[in-house]
Amino acid sequence: MALVALPVAAHATAPTFSVDYVVTVRRRDPGHLHVRWLLAGIDEIDAFRLVFRDDRTTRVTGTGTLAWHDHTLLWTPGGPYAHLAYTVAVERRRPPGPHFDSYAGPDWIATRALHLFPEINVSFRAGTVRAKSRARLVFRLPRGWRVATAARRLADDTFAVEEPAKRFDRPRGWFLFGHIARHTRQVAGLPITVAVAPGSGLDARRLLGLYGRTVPLLESVLGPPPPRLLVVSAPDPMWHGGLSGEDSFFVNGHIPLRSPDKTSTYLHELFHAWRPFRPRADGRWISEGLAEYYSLALQHRAGRLSDRSFARGIRLFARYGRWDIDLSRTRQPAALNNSAPLVMYWIDQEIRRVTNGRRSLDDAVRMLVGERGRLSTASFLRVVNRTADRDFTPLFRRHVYRGECPSLSAMRLGN
Ligand SMILES: [Zn+2]
Known part of the structure; x- marks a missing residue:
């Protein structure tokens, strides 16, 4: 042959x-x-x-x-x-x-x-x-x-x-060069690097400890994490806040892990780094509201914030919020950073109430992530309705479009 x-x-x-x-x-x-x-x-x-x-x-x-x-x-x-x-x-x-x-x-x-x-x-x-x-x-x-x-x-x-x-x-994404310190840790399959410039007050080990407890909780809501995460910490005269980038973000080194209002810029930016959805102009309040609400809720779920402090954080959202404006159109920081997360907490409570505790905001967010579409007020309302099996349109009209502050006493938080 x-x-x-x-x-x-x-x-x-x-x-x-x-x-x-x-x-x-x-x-x-x-x-x-x-x-x-x-x-x-x-x-x-x-x-x-x-x-x-x-x-x-x-x-x-x-x-x-x-x-x-x-x-x-x-x-x-x-x-x-x-x-x-x-x-x-x-x-x-x-x-x-x-x-x-x-x-x-x-x-x-x-x-x-x-x-x-x-x-x-x-x-x-x-x-x-x-x-x-x-x-x-x-x-x-x-x-x-x-x-x-x-x-x-x-x-x-x-x-x-x-x-x-x-x-x-x-x-x-972000870059940090110089006489810097690099701290790395793998959390739930996510390699995290915290890069610290001279003069920054950040305690990188404590931050990695916080992520060790909260990244797995966030993963259960947002799904698989980005391939890597870089946190850049540098002192003044850099921007006094957080700035998100691709698989990375910056936070000024003077910002503590927990802010006086109990939220955390480091968890807020972590939420954005996951890039769970692409917001349209009228989806901005949702992406900011969720990032800020979860920055409080994740600490509470991880056992790092008492019930009392969590309730205080929620009450501060009400106090510092900007009310009686249309959340879907506003760019005002007080509305995006305080009113929007309070509305998220209220939506969570409403979903739990009408489903007898079977479902929560987490389920709505999971559905939203799964849709992979552009995030808008309408697409968010749709997943909330589906999660709760109830029509939230009248409530969105009142608390989102008219920007009425949800009642804290109805949520058993007092005033
Ligand atoms: Zn943000």
């Missing part, structure tokens, strides 16, 4: 091209970062349309041709191997007040990908195979500096940039 040599089957995977994003920090001038993109094998890319947010990016150079229209750069790399280089001024003020959402001190830098990279739009040549990028983020740091990012670490200062839904992977 003759043996016939068969050709080895070609792999069905699409060809890849590679991108290295190299970020260089210089000790003499940490306020200006030098960014280089090194691209190889990009035969299938015609051009890039890069949209810069403001005037902090300067000295842009690259192979091929560069054409500017205001803050938009049309870059035609003009060959399979190409590079682009530019300088970014790190500091960016966040009004109102004298605080920053991106800042460089002498020995630390807190910033995020969207400050160092423009919005990237890629046009691929017509009729190309669906090539996918293999991208890395490489940091060149002064001696003694370290880096923390939300990306998967490949080597010391090199990270994988992965954006499964995109053909061209872009860096995302």
Whole structure:
């Protein structure tokens, strides 16, 4: 019998091209970062349309041709191997007040990908195979500096940039560089890194202890966690609050694990980091209300907040809330941070009451997460109705659209 040599089957995977994003920090001038993109094998890319947010990016150079229209750069790399280089001024003020959402001190830098990279739009040549990028983020740091990012670490200062839904992977999330401390812990399958800049008052071990108790509880409501979580803690003059990013968030190092009103910025931002739904404009109060309500409720469920303190937290929502306004349209912090979470507590109590304790707000949130649609007041009302098997429309009209404060005595919380 003759043996016939068969050709080895070609792999069905699409060809890849590679991108290295190299970020260089210089000790003499940490306020200006030098960014280089090194691209190889990009035969299938015609051009890039890069949209810069403001005037902090300067000295842009690259192979091929560069054409500017205001803050938009049309870059035609003009060959399979190409590079682009530019300088970014790190500091960016966040009004109102004298605080920053991106800042460089002498020995630390807190910033995020969207400050160092423009919005990237890629046009691929017509009729190309669906090539996918293999991208890395490489940091060149002064001696003694370290880096923390939300990306998967490949080597010391090199990270994988992965954006499964995109053909061209872009860096995302928060970064902290400098003489920083990194604390890591795995909680319920979620690798957590807490990165602390010099001068921050955060006790990272206590924060990891809090997450050890609360992450599993949140997972039971929101489902599987993000692949990784990075918490960036830095002192003034950074923003006095929390700022969420992709798989990461920033909280000012002066903010305690539990705020005087019993809620926790660290749990509020954890909720956002899960990115359970994409809110429409009129879904904002729901995403903020749930994040703030659960930041109180999770501490209570984890046995870290007494019934009395939990009740006090709920009463403070009523006191500091902004009432008699339409929650679905407002942008007022007092309404989003206090009225909205109180309404969430009230919805929880109502669902429990009409189902004789068989169901709760958790069930409505689980259903909402499962829908994967855009979050709006209407979609939220629908899942609340389904969970309670009751029509909440009149109650939403009163407490959401008219913004009437729910009665605390009806919820047995007194005044
Ligand atoms: Zn929030």
